Amino acid sequence: MATLTDNTSPHSLVAADETHEETLRPDKRRKDSLPRPRTAARFALPDQRPGERAARRDGTHSPPPRARERRCTQDTAGMVCRTEGAERKDLVSARFITHARLDRRLEILARRPERFTQDALRLSAALDAGGFDLEISDPDVWRGTRGSPRVSVEHQFSTEVDGVRTMGREEELRLAVRIDFAKIRLDSTLARHGLDAEDLANGSALAPAVCRRRLEWHAMRLEMVERNLYLVLINVERYRHTSAERSDLIQAAAAALFRAVDGFDWRRGLLFKTYAVYWLCQAFRNHLYNFSNTVRVPVYLQKSLKHVNAAIQRLGDPHASVEAIACETGLRPSTIASARTAVRRTRSLDARLDDSDDTRNLASELALKDDEGPYSITLEDVSIEAGVEAVLCKLTDRERRVVEMRFGIHGGRTHIYSEVADELGVSLERVRQILLRALSKMRTPQLRKMLEPLVT
Numbered sequence: 001m002a003t004l005t006d007n008t009s010p011h012s013l014v015a016a017d018e019t020h021e022e023t024l025r026p027d028k029r030r031k032d033s034l035p036r037p038r039t040a041a042r043f044a045l046p047d048q049r050p051g052e053r054a055a056r057r058d059g060t061h062s063p064p065p066r067a068r069e070r071r072c073t074q075d076t077a078g079m080v081c082r083t084e085g086a087e088r089k090d091l092v093s094a095r096f097i098t099h100a101r102l103d104r105r106l107e108i109l110a111r112r113p114e115r116f117t118q119d120a121l122r123l124s125a126a127l128d129a130g131g132f133d134l135e136i137s138d139p140d141v142w143r144g145t146r147g148s149p150r151v152s153v154e155h156q157f158s159t160e161v162d163g164v165r166t167m168g169r170e171e172e173l174r175l176a177v178r179i180d181f182a183k184i185r186l187d188s189t190l191a192r193h194g195l196d197a198e199d200l201a202n203g204s205a206l207a208p209a210v211c212r213r214r215l216e217w218h219a220m221r222l223e224m225v226e227r228n229l230y231l232v233l234i235n236v237e238r239y240r241h242t243s244a245e246r247s248d249l250i251q252a253a254a255a256a257l258f259r260a261v262d263g264f265d266w267r268r269g270l271l272f273k274t275y276a277v278y279w280l281c282q283a284f285r286n287h288l289y290n291f292s293n294t295v296r297v298p299v300y301l302q303k304s305l306k307h308v309n310a311a312i313q314r315l316g317d318p319h320a321s322v323e324a325i326a327c328e329t330g331l332r333p334s335t336i337a338s339a340r341t342a343v344r345r346t347r348s349l350d351a352r353l354d355d356s357d358d359t360r361n362l363a364s365e366l367a368l369k370d371d372e373g374p375y376s377i378t379l380e381d382v383s384i385e386a387g388v389e390a391v392l393c394k395l396t397d398r399e400r401r402v403v404e405m406r407f408g409i410h411g412g413r414t415h416i417y418s419e420v421a422d423e424l425g426v427s428l429e430r431v432r433q434i435l436l437r438a439l440s441k442m443r444t445p446q447l448r449k450m451l452e453p454l455v456t
Helices: 010-024 050-058 099-109 113-130 153-163 169-192 197-202 208-226 230-239 246-263 272-291 299-315 322-329 333-342 362-366 377-381 384-392 397-407 417-424 428-442 445-455
Strands: 070-073 080-083 352-354 357-361
Touching (some): 099 113, 099 169, 113 169, 153 230, 153 246, 169 197, 169 208, 208 246, 230 246, 230 272, 272 299, 322 333, 357 362, 384 397, 384 445, 397 417, 397 428, 417 428
Antiparallel strands (some): 352 357
16 A cells, blocks of 8 residues: 655555556456556556547547447446436436445545545545446445334434444444545535535536536435434434434434434544534434423523522422522523423323313312302393493494494494495495494403403
């Protein structure tokens, strides 16, 4: 294996890696392999023919025919890449570098973590110049037997996760470095096309090269997430005593694994699961804070309430004052008061208070013993005419006159707007406005309370 020096270029890493491979396996050389270039600065393409290589030296290289059907099968990871026609040639390249070769080259670059980004950009430029894409692994390589669709969703999920092959430390490191390189190459491609991360997230029209780089990066992220899903099933057991649904917790944790992959830094020398567990716990707690209560309480108030309850236990006084709790916790008195008033428990009025008595519930305990309900015998002494008259007395003379004529109160007939307007000497619009104002007054709680017993 070649050693990395300050003057080593990614082109020389490619050439040295292929030379090292043929030295170890001289009897398994590819039939289409060519002699390695004498200068280390040249980049030997795996599928380059002698004529094309000589033409490239002379500067007379011509691209291959556009309308050519090509099928290339890679035995590594069981991946099959098919290109049928020129319309798919932009997105699915006929030339790609396998994960095994890429790992050997990135292993050399990773020996200098402080210069990994710069060397990765140079290697990415060399691969772009040669028209190489990264291999996209088939997910069935690390997935096991699929569960039966007739079982529950949670059981099927657990079965599929149990069938996924876990990674060792070395394999996890190689995949993390590979993801970092794919992200660097994606950023370089975006910068070359004048795009940024927002354009990538908005799903706007993207160039085929950008789509390919994004597909490569996401495929590696997906592999890292799926091969660490067992962490979700292990850590979700800590929250079995909560009221949250297990499936909702699993969904929130699976989404958090993608954020863990994006923030993981392999240069620190930590295992991915050590970093991912922090994100999983954050996802579980945020879901409980946001959805565990019937009435949602802001997260900062729930966290403040935890400090308040801990301070009350330390003080040993459940009725401790706000000032004493503020001195114990260091929180502001206004925050403590808001936390204690905002967090309230809800209870159904039909919930049973005693398991042995089905009729004893919260509603029966809160009801007044002498309450006769909405009906009262005193209503029998009040006639509809007297009740309506009491309400009309609360209106002005003009409003009362309009209501009586429009609805035919006191035995009269109903009148249309023009008749009421002629009686009062105003316009039709003015009559309508007076009637609306009178009805609005009658709908006020005070007057409505006088009328409701008469109409219900």
